Amino acid sequence: MNSAPSIPEEIIKLFDKSSIALSLASAGSDKPLIAANKKFCELTGYDIEEIVGKNCRFLQGNYDNTDAKKNIHQFLNGNAGLSIRQPLINVKADGTPFINLLYMSRLCDGIGNTQFILASQFDISNTHTENLNHYGVVLGNTLKKITPLAHQAGIILEGSITALANSTAMIAQAKLTLAELQSANHIF
Numbered sequence: 001m002n003s004a005p006s007i008p009e010e011i012i013k014l015f016d017k018s019s020i021a022l023s024l025a026s027a028g029s030d031k032p033l034i035a036a037n038k039k040f041c042e043l044t045g046y047d048i049e050e051i052v053g054k055n056c057r058f059l060q061g062n063y064d065n066t067d068a069k070k071n072i073h074q075f076l077n078g079n080a081g082l083s084i085r086q087p088l089i090n091v092k093a094d095g096t097p098f099i100n101l102l103y104m105s106r107l108c109d110g111i112g113n114t115q116f117i118l119a120s121q122f123d124i125s126n127t128h129t130e131n132l133n134h135y136g137v138v139l140g141n142t143l144k145k146i147t148p149l150a151h152q153a154g155i156i157l158e159g160s161i162t163a164l165a166n167s168t169a170m171i172a173q174a175k176l177t178l179a180e181l182q183s184a185n186h187i188f
């Protein structure tokens with residue numbers, strides 16, 4: 001019986017040094033988080049001890065994100081390409097809502113079975129186009145660094161990141177979504 005590959009220590013070290021939010025979940029059962037870096041904790045306001053072992057849906061609070069979740073399900077079920085970039089409404093630990101641009105790609109073993117899901121989170125509701133474009137470049141470089149580290153452990157990182165053609169429009173839409181939530185709910 002083949003045992004599942006484990007995540008190389010070098011990838012966790014890379015997480016710790018990264019300037020962008022990164023997280024990793026096991027592909028099994030309910031996809032619990034097995035790692036998240038300092039930037040993820042800064043972005044969400046949660047301590048690492050509070051989140052390891054949990055599915056990341058806790059970040060959605062009471063927002064239903066129906067369409068976004070449909071896309072995520074399709075990706076996680078292997079029916080929507082090698083990676084996904086999906087905006088969805090999230091809530092920080094202090095209750096502040098934000099629009100999280102979630103990136104995900106799969107880490108597979110040598111026979112193509114998904115073992116882990118790699119994710120990165122970015123707050124597009126409180127940013128400018130240049131910041132989002134810069135984030136895209138850093139994420140692309142991060143994926144390039146993870147690929148050979150994973151390979152040494154027999155793990156294939158699927159997917160890559162391409163420049164967002166409409167980053168300005170995406171940020172404008174995120175701000176609009178938050179403003180609509182604010183006027184509809186008077187919650188923040």
Ligand SMILES: Cc1cc2nc3c(=O)[nH]c(=O)nc-3n(C[C@H](O)[C@H](O)[C@H](O)COP(=O)(O)O)c2cc1C
Binds near residue numbers: 060090100121
């Ligand atoms: C590694 C990883 C990171 C994720 N990060 C987030 C996140 O930051 N915010 C979020 O709302 N959902 C995130 N998700 C998605 C949710 O965990 C979940 O897959 C999504 O809500 C759809 O599933 P559900 O309908 O069972 O909740 C992440 C998933 C994975 C596997």
